[in-house]
Amino acid sequence: MYNRISIVGGSGSGKSTLCNILSKELNLPAIHLDAINFNTNWVEIDKTERDKIISAKSSEDKWIIDGNYNKTLKERFDKADLIIWLDYSTFMQLKGVLKRFFKTHNKERPEIPGCKERLELNFLKYVITYNKKKRLIIKDYIKNISKEKVIIFKKQKNLNKWLKEFTGNKNILENLE
Numbered sequence: 144m145y146n147r148i149s150i151v152g153g154s155g156s157g158k159s160t161l162c163n164i165l166s167k168e169l170n171l172p173a174i175h176l177d178a179i180n181f182n183t184n185w186v187e188i189d190k191t192e193r194d195k196i197i198s199a200k201s202s203e204d205k206w207i208i209d210g211n212y213n214k215t216l217k218e219r220f221d222k223a224d225l226i227i228w229l230d231y232s233t234f235m236q237l238k239g240v241l242k243r244f245f246k247t248h249n250k251e252r253p254e255i256p257g258c259k260e261r262l263e264l265n266f267l268k269y270v271i272t273y274n275k276k277k278r279l280i281i282k283d284y285i286k287n288i289s290k291e292k293v294i295i296f297k298k299q300k301n302l303n304k305w306l307k308e309f310t311g312n313k314n315i316l317e318n319l320e
Contacts, residue, residue, distance in 0.1 A: 144169070145169065145171075145224040145225045146171065146204060146205045146206075146224055147201075147204075147205065147206055147207075147208075147222055147223045147224045147225075148165060148169075148171070148206070148207040148208070148223060148224065148225045148226075148227065149207075149208050149219045149220060149223040149225070149226045149227070150162050150165075150207065150208065150209040150210075150226075150227045150229070151209075151210070151211050151216070151226070151227070151228050151229070151281055152211075152228055152229030152230060152231065153229070153231060153233075153236040153270065153273040153274065153277070153278070154236055154239075154240055154266070154269065154270045154273065155235075155236040155237065155238065155239025155240035155241075155242075155243060155270060156229035156231045156235070156236055156239055157229060157239060157299070157302075158209035158210065158229060159175055159177075159209050159254045161209070161227065161229070161302070161306075162174075162175065162207050162208075162209035162254075163254070164306065164310075164315060165207050165310075166207050168310045168312065168315070169207070171205050171206060171207050172203075172205060172206050172207070173206075173207050173209070173254075174200050174206050174207065174208045174209070175209055175210065175254040175255065176197060176208060176209065176210025176211075176212050177210060177254065177255045177258075178254055178255050178256065179193055179196050179197060179200070180193050180210075180212070181255055181257075181258055182257065183256075183257030183258065184257065184258065184259075185258050185261070190214075193212070194212070194214050194215050197212060197215040197219075198215055198218060201215065201218060201219045201222050202222070208223075209254075211277065211280075211281070213277070213280050216280065216281070216284055217284050220284050220285070220288060223292070224292070225292060225293075225294070226285065226288065226292055226293045226294070227294050227296070228281060228285065228293065228294070228295045228296070229296055229302065230278070230281075230295050230296065230297055231296075231297065231298070231299070232274070232297075233270070233271060233273070233274050235298075235299070236270050236273065236274075237267075237270055237271070240262070240266075240267075240270055241262075243260065244260055244261075244262045247260040248260050248261075248262075249261075303316055
């Protein structure tokens with residue numbers, strides 16, 4: 144069984160949702176890196192302080208961590224028992240971001256206390272350029288990790304199938320929509 148699971152992927156890919164599902168199913172603490180990075184009203188904390196907190200959290204015995212934050216990524220990958228990469232197309236990431244925005248617009252995000260869902264041009268630009276700029280960092284780190292430790296999903300339907308089989312819970316996705 145897994146005690147440390149790292150979930151990575153682009154914005155809108157469903158990292159936090161998957162983290163919450165697995166946390167409940169496996170009884171492991173969910174750690175959302177955006178909740179560490181942002182104080183109330185999307186105010187970012189000092190990056191050095193953030194990375195220290197992430198390193199300390201990833202040194203704990205049990206966790207499911209969702210998020211990329213590249214400076215601590217290799218460290219988390221090295222400590223993880225399982226790495227799940229939601230390696231979706233730019234279109235699917237944008238679709239996920241827009242779906243989340245319209246569903247939760249101006250409501251506080253549970254995984255980021257004090258931050259209401261919003262959609263800004265800079266963020267959309269980040270999402271659109273993620274696969275060209277940031278994806279390669281994950282790809283580079285993963286190539287040196289044992290294949291048994293990494294699961295890469297290119298499509299949501301494949302993740303959903305795996306999730307049902309992995310947890311043995313055929314109804315696991317019913318409460319998502």
